[in-house]
Amino acid sequence: MKKSIALILALVATLFAAPNATSKASSKASKAEAVKKLVDQGVQFHEQGQYDEALAKYKEAEKKDPKNALVKYEMAFTYHAKRDLDKSLSYAKAATKLKAEGIEENLYSLLGTVYDDKGMPDSALAVYREAFAKLPNSFNIPYNASITYMRMNNADSAYAWIKRSINNSRVHEGSHYYMGFLASQMGKWPQFYAYTMYSTFISKKAEIIRDNLSRLYGRTKSFVLVKDKKVEMNTPKIKQADSDSTVNNEFLLAIQTILITDTLGKRKLYDQDSTSAQQMEFLIHILEKAIKLVAFTDEINDPIQRFYQGLIRESLVEAFIYSLCEPIDRPTFAQWLIKNRTEQARLYQWFNKEWLML
Known part of the structure; x- marks a missing residue:
């Protein structure tokens, strides 16, 4: 008898709990879809050079999901395109504090680039070193580090970093191009x-x-x-x-x-x-x-x-x-x-x- 009552109680609990759990999952999926749609629209505006329109879409997405790293990354990327480096830096740094799975390479590359463009090469290089330690198979991060060193007229360090990029990609044309350029400057x-x-x-x-x-x-x-x-x-x-x-x-x-x-x-x-x-x-x-x-x-x-x-x-x-x-x-x-x-x-x-x- 005790077993029957326990079974009935379990079934009742399941019946009441299941719709609630399903409803929450459905709501979460719906919000994610809405955010993705807004981000996609923002990206399209960005690619057309309509940066203010892109930012408007990203801000709508941010209201729906304030802790979305992709949203903040895209905002940082667009602000960088507008040459608003302070806002770009702010959003890029915020994105690094969130779960950025799948976009880390692009995110850290952007963050370092913003520092570089702001005339802060030491900060840029610190970002690249930390990022490359986390992502040793990246070709974009060492490529960007090499660009920073070239701007500093440090050919030896630029050459060392571009080699890391080449070791991770046989088809990244920028890395191989700059390797040839640096070699010509250094007599290699x-x-x-x-x-x-x-x-x-x-x-x-x-x-x-x-x-x-x-x-x-x-x-x-x-x-x-x-x-x-x-x-x-x-x-x-x-x-x-x-x-x-x-x-x-x-x-x-x-x-x-x-x-x-x-x-x-x-x-x-x-x-x-x-x-x-x-x-x-x-x-x-x-x-x-x-x-x-x-x-x-x-x-x-x-x-x-x-x-x-x-x-x-x-x-x-x-x-x-x-x-x-x-x-x-x-x-x-x-x-x-x-x-x-x-x-x-x-x-x-x-x-x-x-x-x-x-």
Whole structure:
């Protein structure tokens, strides 16, 4: 009898409790959906450059859920776009105190960027160090730290942080672009060629591609000077030297020797090029040599070396170089492509299915 009464009481309690619990869950889900809808609308306004309208939507969402980290992050992001750095900083800091699962990388990157833009690089770097300790697989946080160090004219630290970013992503074009840029400033010539070529290949931004090709061409030409019909090797002055710079002179010497001794028909490599076709011919020749040097030199100890070893192993060097140099002279590229379309397809297949999957 006691068991029956207990069972009845349990059933009665369940019957009364279930609707209440269901109602609370339904209400919570409804509020979450309403907040998400407002945030989505705000993001759309932001993307259209309508920042005040975006903020109005976020503020509505904030009233419904004052402890939502995503809402505060989006508000900080929009205030930053409006260049209201004080409000951006306030909301970004508030978001870090809430549950920010899924947005930590973007949140800490934004917080550090705001500090940097406010002229507070030490605070920015403190954020990046703390964030990277929590998120060691991030590529965006060390990338932003590198930007801060570059603004401080600290090339060595910028280089160290950009390497961390590259180690965590093979397709973040900004990281590989700045690695090539920093290498050129520091006299790290194997890295300069390796990363500048690679960032050109993976980049979808025309300005990065143009800048990279211009730097590859201009830097290479500058390694040899002609004065009064006399050819001289020119070692560029670098902003910051370290232990690697002396070793890298061997790589530079190899490039300079190629420039002095190799020819393109009747033209010397150090001759001035008068057409875009000649510029492309020059760069194709020198980059083929540079790839072989990068792939097997002891002066570089970066994972990117395996990429160039793979190009050589798969006989894809020519397809890679022509794909890089296409913007220099499209008619020359078109003539090559007519005969080598399958090789270019094989290059991208190898890159996507083997290199990126390693």
